[in-house]
Amino acid sequence: MMEKQLNLSKNQKIIFDLIDKSSEPMKAYSILFNVQKKGIKAPLQVYRALDKLVEIGKIHKIESRNAFIACQNSSCQISKTTAFSICESCEKVTEIKDNKLAKYLTNFSDNTGMNYKKYNLEFFGLCKKCKRK
Amino acid sequence: MMEKQLNLSKNQKIIFDLIDKSSEPMKAYSILFNVQKKGIKAPLQVYRALDKLVEIGKIHKIESRNAFIACQNSSCQISKTTAFSICESCEKVTEIKDNKLAKYLTNFSDNTGMNYKKYNLEFFGLCKKCKRK
């Protein structure tokens, strides 16, 4: 879909491209190692780019893994509502796109009077492959 | 409800009691600082107790905050299905007990063929107090 990518700065683009190509979530220091040949030498350069990319919704942080994946769902750029499926065996992570789920959670309200515009949901289990083993 | 507490080891009990009394999620090194007078001197002693307490469901980790709170919902001890409400202003965290939500998420299945016995959901927003300001 390519929205916003044109606006990415040099470091942001380098780091987004790396994460986007990766088949698995990437950790900050693994990103750092992989972009050193491109001139990004310090953790802070990585974390700053990650912060920005998360902010604009191009990537998401998998909180339980301290790792980052590219958004596979264009709507997250606006909504800040994220859901992931995580295999506890092979660590494969997939972003869940499910309108019904999103609607259900977006409309959720509890008895505390809080209302939520933002959530993060992580499901854990075994993926198809790992279930067979 | 007090289940299982009798089985806690010395360090586990010290650390659980501290977290249970706290009105807010506690971070590992803050816990360490608070239990040093009781003879727990090393990070690893804290982390081992935390791991065990999480495993048996007496406490939960708030992944987005790297902090721990006591379970306020006896059923989590079995289910490993957790949901929290987090105020982004004052950082107040509440465990959500909502049978309908739990049922909905427990029964959720996507098109990948995965099935989930475990999830963690974190809602973000402003609590009643902070909304008024």
Next chain:
DNA sequence: TTTAATATTGTTATAATATAACATTATGTA
């Protein structure tokens, strides 16, 4: 097009979070 505001980068140092490895002690159970 100068000017000012804002965003991004570069760099060094350090803080905060978490685990490895190994030795010892306690607890539960046959």
Next chain:
DNA sequence: TACATAATGTTATATTATAACAATATTAAA
């Protein structure tokens, strides 16, 4: 008792993330 398992103690180290400050680039008014 004797064995297995769980918990503890201790030192060192790995991993994740931010503070502080200086410089440069980009954007949008004036």
